[in-house]
Amino acid sequence: MSLSFAILSVLVANHASGYDLTKRFNPSAEGSVGFFWTASFQQIYRELGRLEEKGWLQAQTVQQDNRPDKRIYSVTELGKQHLRDWITEAEKSPPVRDELLVKLNAGYLVDRPAILVKLKMHQQQHQQRLAIYEEIERNHFQNPETLSEFLQFSYLTLLMGIHYETGWLTWCDRAIRFLEMPVQEETKR
Amino acid sequence: MSLSFAILSVLVANHASGYDLTKRFNPSAEGSVGFFWTASFQQIYRELGRLEEKGWLQAQTVQQDNRPDKRIYSVTELGKQHLRDWITEAEKSPPVRDELLVKLNAGYLVDRPAILVKLKMHQQQHQQRLAIYEEIERNHFQNPETLSEFLQFSYLTLLMGIHYETGWLTWCDRAIRFLEMPVQEETKR
C-alpha cells in the first residue's frame, strides 16, 4: 500500500516518468524518497499501471528525439485526495526486522574477531551515510527558519536521517569498545 | 531467509515449541528476539516444518495432561553449523522503508495540527519502548563487565535498542518544536 502513496507523493510535487521515479526510489539517490522508501523499477511500473487504472494518476506520452518515448505521470484530484487521507491516517508501527541484531544476539556462537569485522563494516556504512546527509544539510538547509513549507518537511526527514545514523554510530563505537575490552582478571585465571 | 536463522538462534539457546516461539517473536515480548525480528505464528510453523525437513531441526512430541500435546524443537549439528555460517556471512544493508517519513515528507499537503498529532503519538510510543529497555537494563545488566559471553551479546542488542529509541526521541522533540515554531515576521505580513 505505502508504495503507491510514496509514488503519489513524489508525483504530486513533480511530474515524472517511470524511469525518473526509479531513480528517486533508489536508496543512494541524492535528495529523494529513496532515503526512506526504496523500490525496484519493476515494482514502480506495476504500481503506476494500477494507479492509472484507478484514476489516481494520468499519463501523457511524450515523444523524444534522442531517447525512447516516455510516459509522464501526474496526480489527479482523486489521487491527491486519497494521498491526503492516507497521510492523515494513523500508521501502525512497522514490523521490526534487523538482521544484524539477530546475528549479534547469537554472536557467542562464532569467534569474536568475525563479529568485530562486522561491526566495523557497519560503522563505516553509517559514517558514509551520515556524511551524505550532513553535506545535504550544509548545501540546502543552512537556515531552517527561512524555509518554504515544502522544504520544512524535507528538512525534518533529513534531520531524522541524521539522528538515525548518529544513533547507530554511537552504538557501533560502544559495542566495539565493549567487545574489545580486555577480559576481566578473575575470568583470565 | 533470515527468519529461519532467527528461529535457529533462539532454539540453539533453548528448546521450544512452535507456540513458545510465537511468543518470543512478538515485538512486545520481554527479553526476546521480538525486539529486532518479528514474525507471525503462521510464518513460524511453516518455517519449522521446512527446517525439520532439511534436517536442521529435530522435533520431539511431548504429551501433556492439562494442555494439548506439543512438539519441542531442537537444533541439530547440521543446523548449528549453517547458523554459524550465516552469522559470519556479510549481510547486505536492509531496504529502508519508513512510512512515517514518507508521510512527513508530504506533510505540506495536510494541515499542521494533523502532523503534530502524529509526531506526538510517535514520541509516546518511543518513550514507552525506551522505558521498557531501560527497565531491562536496570534489572539484568547493572554490571556489563561481569556478564557471561552469552549475555554480553544480549546486552549489545539491548544497547542498540536504547540508542535507537533515544535517536527517535530527540528527533521527535526537535521536529515538534520546529513545527510549532511561530511563523517568521516577514512571512506573516
Next chain:
DNA sequence: ATGTTATATTCAATAATATGAATATGTCAA
C-alpha cells in the same frame, strides 16, 4: 451451561517484494 481466555497447530488466499530475463532506442568511445 456458556462464554472467554490460553494453549497448540494447520491450511488457504492474497499482497508485497525480489529476481531474472527480455526488448527497444540512442549516445559515445575504442
Next chain:
DNA sequence: TTGACATATTCATATTATTGAATATAACAT
C-alpha cells in the same frame, strides 16, 4: 563496428509476508 552505458518499459516467476479461517483441548469465571 563492437561494446559499454543511459534511457525507457514489460513480463514472468519465486520468495516472503500478511490476513483470515479453522480445529482441538482445557482452564476459569459467570
